[in-house]
Amino acid sequence: MTCEQCRDDATVHLSETIDGKPKEIHLCGVCARKAGIRLPKTPPDLALDAVIQGLITANVGELVGALAQKECPCCEITFRDYRTNLRLGCPVDYRIFGTALLPMLKQFHQATRHVGKIPARRSIDPEPILRMRADLRGAVATENFERAAQLRDEIRLRLRTFHE
Amino acid sequence: MNLDDLTRTSGEWLRGAGPESDIVICSRIRLARNLATYPFTNRATRSDKTEIEREAKAALAKTSFQLEYLDVHALNPLDRQFLVERQLISRELMQSEGPRGVAIGPEENMSVMVNEEDHLRIQAVHAGLSLYDVWEQINLLDDQLEQQLDFAFSPQLGYLTACPTNVGTGIRVGVMLHLPALVQTREIEKVFRALHKINLAVRGLYGEGTQAFGDFYQISNQQTLGKSELELIKTLNDVIPQIIEYERRARKDLVDNRRQNLHDQVSRAYGVLKTAHQISSEETMHLLSSVRMGINLGLIDDLEIATVNELFIHTQPAHLQKIQGRHLEVDDRNEARAQYLRSRLSPGPDPRTN
Numbered sequence: 001m002t003c004e005q006c007r008d009d010a011t012v013h014l015s016e017t018i019d020g021k022p023k024e025i026h027l028c029g030v031c032a033r034k035a036g037i038r039l040p041k042t043p044p045d046l047a048l049d050a051v052i053q054g055l056i057t058a059n060v061g062e063l064v065g066a067l068a069q070k071e072c073p074c075c076e077i078t079f080r081d082y083r084t085n086l087r088l089g090c091p092v093d094y095r096i097f098g099t100a101l102l103p104m105l106k107q108f109h110q111a112t113r114h115v116g117k118i119p120a121r122r123s124i125d126p127e128p129i130l131r132m133r134a135d136l137r138g139a140v141a142t143e144n145f146e147r148a149a150q151l152r153d154e155i156r157l158r159l160r161t162f163h164e
Numbered sequence: 165m166n167l168d169d170l171t172r173t174s175g176e177w178l179r180g181a182g183p184e185s186d187i188v189i190c191s192r193i194r195l196a197r198n199l200a201t202y203p204f205t206n207r208a209t210r211s212d213k214t215e216i217e218r219e220a221k222a223a224l225a226k227t228s229f230q231l232e233y234l235d236v237h238a239l240n241p242l243d244r245q246f247l248v249e250r251q252l253i254s255r256e257l258m259q260s261e262g263p264r265g266v267a268i269g270p271e272e273n274m275s276v277m278v279n280e281e282d283h284l285r286i287q288a289v290h291a292g293l294s295l296y297d298v299w300e301q302i303n304l305l306d307d308q309l310e311q312q313l314d315f316a317f318s319p320q321l322g323y324l325t326a327c328p329t330n331v332g333t334g335i336r337v338g339v340m341l342h343l344p345a346l347v348q349t350r351e352i353e354k355v356f357r358a359l360h361k362i363n364l365a366v367r368g369l370y371g372e373g374t375q376a377f378g379d380f381y382q383i384s385n386q387q388t389l390g391k392s393e394l395e396l397i398k399t400l401n402d403v404i405p406q407i408i409e410y411e412r413r414a415r416k417d418l419v420d421n422r423r424q425n426l427h428d429q430v431s432r433a434y435g436v437l438k439t440a441h442q443i444s445s446e447e448t449m450h451l452l453s454s455v456r457m458g459i460n461l462g463l464i465d466d467l468e469i470a471t472v473n474e475l476f477i478h479t480q481p482a483h484l485q486k487i488q489g490r491h492l493e494v495d496d497r498n499e500a501r502a503q504y505l506r507s508r509l510s511p512g513p514d515p516r517t518n
Binding site for chain 2: 052074075076077085086087088089090091094101104105108109110111112113114115116117118119120121123124126129130133137155159
């Protein structure tokens, strides 16, 4: 169906009663807005990423010095990277960037402590293995395949012994 | 799993059953989980992702849920789009790269995405307002996975996720509602505002940032930290009946005060769907929404809710192309859609069984 004003695709369909007779009106979003019709069908854009950006600015301010440069030894992202991508790189980031993340968590969730399900199985400390994985990436990148193979074996061994 | 077979069925959640099914389409819960000893997906190397997928597949196969794994990386773009339309995978998983997949349970009640924003996105869905049943199921699957996988978890912050907005329980509790009367009476914005005040999010049919086609809205929690899973479920479970009540009141208002208009609108919508020769996806959704409300108000008596629910999904682009078995450009799709609607809405045997 096309817009009655501009022949673009109609996305707004209204039924109104004019002089006791039902009348259908079909408009595109642009013409509907021009006609002063408030479009109630779309939920407010959550723009979650923008919300987070706002929280970072409010809580951390402009990135200066140490925090901006701080890099996670495991996934090698900096806080600046997080600020750009809005995704953390690994579980250890929560510790590395904790001072900046906690105030944001408090604002977003109104809480800073987990309440709820706890895994039945003993949790592994991921940091030593994630550090080894970082070394492994470095070894592969520099074509040090002997070292890479050694690290793979070590990681496997550590994971196996943890659950024995 | 043969995806072509799915074109003849729909998920259990679409069958129009379950409590409050005139307004509540389905209840859905997802849990975000990550394997502790790998970087999150956005920083994982290809070989990390391969390992994560291998570990996840092995663990999924050992659960009691009869999950079938689909390698999304190996699928063609049409099949990926088809899975998005069925709500089995997210747009993010469709569009991303590298090893990734989804495990799907019988009747499409469960699905687990692998290497999405988080390593695992576990999802369970049921028809109608049935959040506690959904929780029971998803919690059991999570328990079974947890026996085999090391999930990233900290005593202070709970389950650790790639985005801090999901940290803690990693849970999103959502209910999909059909609210045509609140839209028509323009009361829906009040509902949005009230929900916003209590920190609940409103999304369209296909999640964040999507339009509310067909008057469908998903209401879900935003907070994931500092409240238990059951507390968050209870919040939704307490609020939804109030929205249902508003919608019922708005429908009653339409019936009491604008019965002729309403009947006219519903019958015209039904008429167009049964007879059109070209129809866009958007117009289809819009008209199906009126028809769906018409059935619930007793204004149409020769059509099942389940059929209408299914048509919302089966008239979308990838579904149409798979049903027809060929690639279709937009204009061809509009014709194919109209033809499909005519065949499904006319009396006689279901054309798909031929």
